[in-house]
Amino acid sequence: MDFFTELLNNPGITRAMWPATVETLQMVLIATAFTIVIGLPLGILLHNTGKGGLLPIRWLNVVLSGIIVNITRSIPFAILMVALIPVAKAITGESLGPVAASVSLTIGTVPFFARLVETALRDVSSGKVDAALVMGSTKMQVIRKVLVPEAMPGLIAALTTTVVTLIGYSAMAGLVGGGGLGRLAYNYGFQRYDMGIMLVTMVIILIMVQIVQIVGDIVARKIDHR
Amino acid sequence: MITISDLRKVYRQGNNDVVALDGVSLEVPTGKIHGIVGHSGAGKSTLVRCLTLLDQPTSGTVAVNGKELTNVSDDELRNARRRIGMVFQHANLFDSRTTEQNIAYPLELVGTPKKDVAKKVSELLELVGLTQFAKGYPSQLSGGQRQRVGIARALATDPDVLLCDEPTSALDPQTTNEILELVKELRNRLNITVLIITHEMHVVKQACDSVSLLEAGKIVEHGDIEAVITNPSGRLASTLLPLPGDAPQVDGAGPVVDLLYTGDQATEPVISGIARKFNTDVNVLAGSVEHLGDQQFAHLRVQFAPDADLGAIVEYLKSAGIAVTVKEAK
Ligand SMILES: Nc1ncnc2c1ncn2[C@@H]1O[C@H](COP(=O)(O)OP(=O)(O)OP(=O)(O)O)[C@@H](O)[C@H]1O
Numbered sequence A: 001m002d003f004f005t006e007l008l009n010n011p012g013i014t015r016a017m018w019p020a021t022v023e024t025l026q027m028v029l030i031a032t033a034f035t036i037v038i039g040l041p042l043g044i045l046l047h048n049t050g051k052g053g054l055l056p057i058r059w060l061n062v063v064l065s066g067i068i069v070n071i072t073r074s075i076p077f078a079i080l081m082v083a084l085i086p087v088a089k090a091i092t093g094e095s096l097g098p099v100a101a102s103v104s105l106t107i108g109t110v111p112f113f114a115r116l117v118e119t120a121l122r123d124v125s126s127g128k129v130d131a132a133l134v135m136g137s138t139k140m141q142v143i144r145k146v147l148v149p150e151a152m153p154g155l156i157a158a159l160t161t162t163v164v165t166l167i168g169y170s171a172m173a174g175l176v177g178g179g180g181l182g183r184l185a186y187n188y189g190f191q192r193y194d195m196g197i198m199l200v201t202m203v204i205i206l207i208m209v210q211i212v213q214i215v216g217d218i219v220a221r222k223i224d225h226r
Numbered sequence B: 001m002i003t004i005s006d007l008r009k010v011y012r013q014g015n016n017d018v019v020a021l022d023g024v025s026l027e028v029p030t031g032k033i034h035g036i037v038g039h040s041g042a043g044k045s046t047l048v049r050c051l052t053l054l055d056q057p058t059s060g061t062v063a064v065n066g067k068e069l070t071n072v073s074d075d076e077l078r079n080a081r082r083r084i085g086m087v088f089q090h091a092n093l094f095d096s097r098t099t100e101q102n103i104a105y106p107l108e109l110v111g112t113p114k115k116d117v118a119k120k121v122s123e124l125l126e127l128v129g130l131t132q133f134a135k136g137y138p139s140q141l142s143g144g145q146r147q148r149v150g151i152a153r154a155l156a157t158d159p160d161v162l163l164c165d166e167p168t169s170a171l172d173p174q175t176t177n178e179i180l181e182l183v184k185e186l187r188n189r190l191n192i193t194v195l196i197i198t199h200e201m202h203v204v205k206q207a208c209d210s211v212s213l214l215e216a217g218k219i220v221e222h223g224d225i226e227a228v229i230t231n232p233s234g235r236l237a238s239t240l241l242p243l244p245g246d247a248p249q250v251d252g253a254g255p256v257v258d259l260l261y262t263g264d265q266a267t268e269p270v271i272s273g274i275a276r277k278f279n280t281d282v283n284v285l286a287g288s289v290e291h292l293g294d295q296q297f298a299h300l301r302v303q304f305a306p307d308a309d310l311g312a313i314v315e316y317l318k319s320a321g322i323a324v325t326v327k328e329a330k
């Protein structure tokens, strides 16, 4: 009982917890939106410039796949965050705060999501694409009306995984100036040994991840007619 | 009408060239159902892929109703493809779309008004007998029903030609019959030209007017069913109308001959005719008789008495239009 009354009177919780949660949500939402906007077309391009794709262009596929995707993924995220601060400043005009952090978050997650998109598209049988082509579809129609809708359950699963990863990354982003729950846990939990705040932060992040996962699973199941 | 002339397709595999089609020429007249049979690796799938330009032929041309598909722009090719309906072995329906949305797909592509789409879709659903499944998803349908949806979808643009690639190979015999009967009925109703690729002889027997045997990328035998089935030197006759596997061979107790004949003669009492005319015993060793379309075909193995005048009998049978093969002892 004592522990809980203490928690409820803890200024770190009463005053700082809510804004920090909002900041984290802000980062995750902005980064998710841009990851979809950039990562989905990139994943589609990756799939279709590859062997057996609608528009096999070997060099482009090698460039996209090898250089952009793999290299970005092999750099540890924490280092990428710091390295991208100038880029974030150039785009948003600031180097601190959740909006600036969203830039680095997006750049860090896009390759990850694009790879998952590519994998989901690869699961669409080539027979369906053949059928669409024989019926007189343009390549764009095949992508919009067949590839993406048929891969949708896989794409939703990919998005779920990506958002969960983003929530984790956003905590890291908090440490290098992004704010949010990561910053809060660091300031109070690590620097002041405030175990209460540490615990509450973890619970909130856990709940966020659970909600995303559950919603993602429900949506994926609902649209899966296979 | 489908016209294929001197179609060649060479695949490059590493440093080897694989000749999948080696100069295929074929014409299927309007309103006919033509079968293409061949063993695994003969080039059947390659032929369909080249026909629809899913694969670019190495050389040769393909035309539907005189309109060439090879060497045209992307736009023209797309338009030409709308004149072709295609049915696949595994139907290849879109799982994210309901039955009616699947059938509507080819119409959506060209921006057909919603009202017209709905009308056409319900007509097609009725044609293939699936009206009650309109709102269901493909995963809720049986294999035969899926194939019916595939056929309806293929017919949505009122094509001149229906290409079927192993349409019944994934179905049980009963469903196979239903699908083939449907294809025949559609041909009769719509006067559509049909090409069926298959490795199953009974598909040819049940549905086709004519047939080609594809082997190592070449057509090695070709003709109307009636002609190929009664041609004893051809390879299709013995596969279309085989003698039972345990048919007795030559045993020295008298000459053995195989007879192939069609409808008109089958009604005549060939066997008793010989017995009477040559005053000899005729022993039927094995035989199969089948009705294809409205005609009867017979493939018999018979043995005559040792003292029978074989030369005269063969002469007589040949003059009656019966194909005769005298079996030699092995
Ligand atoms: N994409 C390809 N690349 C290289 N070789 C190919 C390709 N597709 C087919 N081939 C070759 O072409 C030949 C004909 O193949 P095809 O698939 O047309 O045979 P099929 O008659 O359809 O056989 P099945 O009844 O087994 O389906 C085979 O030797 C095959 O190895």
Ligand SMILES: [Mg+2]
Pocket: B044, B045, B046
């Ligand atoms: Mg094949």
